[in-house]
Amino acid sequence: QRLSLSTESEPNNSFVSSLLTSIFDDEVDTARRNRKQTSIMSDDESTSSAESAVEEKEPEEVTDLSNSDVCTKYQEASKIVNLALQGLIGQCIPGAQVLDLCKFGATIIDTSASKMHTKKVNGVAIEKGVAFPVCVSVNDVICNNSPLGSEELEPLKAGDIVKIDLGCHIDGYISVAAHTLIVPTGPGETPEVDAEIGNVAVAAYNAMLVAAASIKAGAKNTDVTEIVNKVADAYGVNAISSVRMHQMKRFVIDGVKEVALKDPTADELEAGEEKVDECAFDQAEVYAVDVAMSTGEGKPRPSGVHRTTVFKRNVEANYRLKMKNSRYLLSEVDKKFPTLPFTLAHFDDERAAKMGVTECVSHGLLTPYPVLHEQKDAKVAHFKCTVLLLPSGTSKVTGLDMPTYYKTDKKPDEETQKLLTELAEIAAKKAKKKAAKKKKKKASN
Numbered sequence: 001q002r003l004s005l006s007t008e009s010e011p012n013n014s015f016v017s018s019l020l021t022s023i024f025d026d027e028v029d030t031a032r033r034n035r036k037q038t039s040i041m042s043d044d045e046s047t048s049s050a051e052s053a054v055e056e057k058e059p060e061e062v063t064d065l066s067n068s069d070v071c072t073k074y075q076e077a078s079k080i081v082n083l084a085l086q087g088l089i090g091q092c093i094p095g096a097q098v099l100d101l102c103k104f105g106a107t108i109i110d111t112s113a114s115k116m117h118t119k120k121v122n123g124v125a126i127e128k129g130v131a132f133p134v135c136v137s138v139n140d141v142i143c144n145n146s147p148l149g150s151e152e153l154e155p156l157k158a159g160d161i162v163k164i165d166l167g168c169h170i171d172g173y174i175s176v177a178a179h180t181l182i183v184p185t186g187p188g189e190t191p192e193v194d195a196e197i198g199n200v201a202v203a204a205y206n207a208m209l210v211a212a213a214s215i216k217a218g219a220k221n222t223d224v225t226e227i228v229n230k231v232a233d234a235y236g237v238n239a240i241s242s243v244r245m246h247q248m249k250r251f252v253i254d255g256v257k258e259v260a261l262k263d264p265t266a267d268e269l270e271a272g273e274e275k276v277d278e279c280a281f282d283q284a285e286v287y288a289v290d291v292a293m294s295t296g297e298g299k300p301r302p303s304g305v306h307r308t309t310v311f312k313r314n315v316e317a318n319y320r321l322k323m324k325n326s327r328y329l330l331s332e333v334d335k336k337f338p339t340l341p342f343t344l345a346h347f348d349d350e351r352a353a354k355m356g357v358t359e360c361v362s363h364g365l366l367t368p369y370p371v372l373h374e375q376k377d378a379k380v381a382h383f384k385c386t387v388l389l390l391p392s393g394t395s396k397v398t399g400l401d402m403p404t405y406y407k408t409d410k411k412p413d414e415e416t417q418k419l420l421t422e423l424a425e426i427a428a429k430k431a432k433k434k435a436a437k438k439k440k441k442k443a444s445n
């Protein structure tokens with residue numbers, strides 16, 4: 001899932017220049033008049049007058065992790081993401097409707113975000129809420145499934161493989177996550193899991209962990225791709241070729257820096273697939289570590305059954321639309337979703353939105369996130385987390401633990417296993433410290 005946008009306005013240099021020129025000309029005219037009256041203005045007075053007329057330039061806002069306030073907002077968004085995931089997992093039972101799950105997740109995100117940063121800044125409310133629409137993709141469907149009210153699918157049933165994908169932002173600072181679960185026979189029950197889904201789920205989750213740990217200042221994206229492929233090979237599964245990890249910035253969910261899950265083959269390059277440019281990671285950056293794997297070929301295809309409902313505004317494109325419904329849709333998008341992905345389900349007039357989206361997409365005004373699926377009967381797992389590249393090291397701030405019912409007899413290579421063991425030890429220490437802190441706080445109350 002995936003422009004580098006900036007909401008900051010750069011100082012208008014031409015305006016400042018013309019302002020200075022105007023002030024200088026006024027000073028010269030004044031000096032000439034005063035000289036005629038034998039009253040000469042001193043250079044110091046002239047300079048002082050000119051400087052006082054020019055407004056002081058405001059300091060540029062720091063929008064990366066070197067700003068502690070920015071770091072806090074990422075952390076706040078991350079807590080909401082994890083909370084929404086936990087809530088949705090409990091709702092994934094036989095009979096649950098995908099549409100209801102998407103609405104439930106969005107409600108958790110919006111309600112939780114609305115309670116934070118309620119004070120206006122310079123008279124303007126801080127933007128916050130859903131950063132990526134809640135998507136619930138079932139079985140061979142890989143991602144981006146967020147149905148409309150008029151197009152509900154069949155309800156969940158026991159044994160279904162469910163992939164949940166969502167995002168939240170506070171003031172444009174985005175956190176995202178994805179999780180894969182098996183629908184149990186009932187609440188509190190442990191689902192039955194076969195070897196295939198066990199292999200692919202463990203592979204995807206472990207690949208996410210080692211990829212997250214490998215994204216650190218000075219490392220390269222090609223190193224991460226190599227690690228992901230090594231894990232996939234060890235478990236006998238395939239990484240989904242079109243899924244990429246992305247750098248995230250303020251109001252930018254898929255930045256310029258990317259990490260491919262696997263390099264495209266010669267045939268894929270010839271067919272139009274683009275190779276990801278090599279890049280290095282820097283401190284104070286934020287990344288979405290996105291991993292999807294399959295027991296099938298790992299080659300996603302557009303769904304012939306599920307309508308594409310998730311889109312994002314392409315701010316660099318402009319076009320005078322002809323259809324009334326298209327103009328309505330674009331106007332609403334520019335007002336409500338100028339930079340982040342949205343779903344057509346967000347619009348009051350669903351019919352007009354569906355009719356208007358085609359012209360918007362055909363002229364490049366909107367970028368679609370198509371619903372992708374694997375070959376029939378393939379098992380697909382999808383895990384995603386958000387990492388912050390801090391001075392103390394890489395910090396994983398979203399993503400839940402892998403369900404314990406996923407089992408496999410396969411083992412990763414020795415180097416990967418060593419890294420996984422180290423990560424497990426670090427996680428255990430953090431959990432112990434957190435539990436002790438919670439116990440101490442409870443005792444003091």
